[in-house]
Amino acid sequence: MHELTVVSNIFKIILQTAKNNNLSKISKINIKVGRQRHLAPDLMEFAFNSVSKNTIAAGASLAIERVDIRMRCSSCGLDFVVGDNTYLCISCGSPKLETISGKDLLIESIEGEL
Numbered sequence: 020m021h022e023l024t025v026v027s028n029i030f031k032i033i034l035q036t037a038k039n040n041n042l043s044k045i046s047k048i049n050i051k052v053g054r055q056r057h058l059a060p061d062l063m064e065f066a067f068n069s070v071s072k073n074t075i076a077a078g079a080s081l082a083i084e085r086v087d088i089r090m091r092c093s094s095c096g097l098d099f100v101v102g103d104n105t106y107l108c109i110s111c112g113s114p115k116l117e118t119i120s121g122k123d124l125l126i127e128s129i130e131g132e133l
């Protein structure tokens with residue numbers, strides 16, 4: 020499961036961040052996931068519940084915000100949101116596109132108790 024690998028990696032960062040901020044408990048984690056990452060939120064939550072067991076993040080909620088895939092056409096300069104995995108400019112049909120957003124995975128904030 021792709022999600023488990025990704026969640027295990029971000030979980031390490033989350034625990035380290037909590038430690039650096041002297042948190043004794045993590046209650047909520049806000050993350051942003053670009054749609055281009057092809058991560059299913061329900062599988063991410065499932066993976067999170069499994070990796071957080073018996074840690075200070077056990078029972079914490081994972082709030083996932085999906086970020087649209089936005090691209091810029093190198094031929095005509097148009098910015099647009101990719102709807103259905105059609106990676107062609109919606110104006111001129113060019114395949115020369117540059118991703119502006121939608122490929123990142125960000126831990127936006129961690130909420131917890133000291």
Ligand SMILES: [Zn+2]
Pocket residue numbers: 092093094095096097108109110111112113
């Ligand atoms: Zn174009």
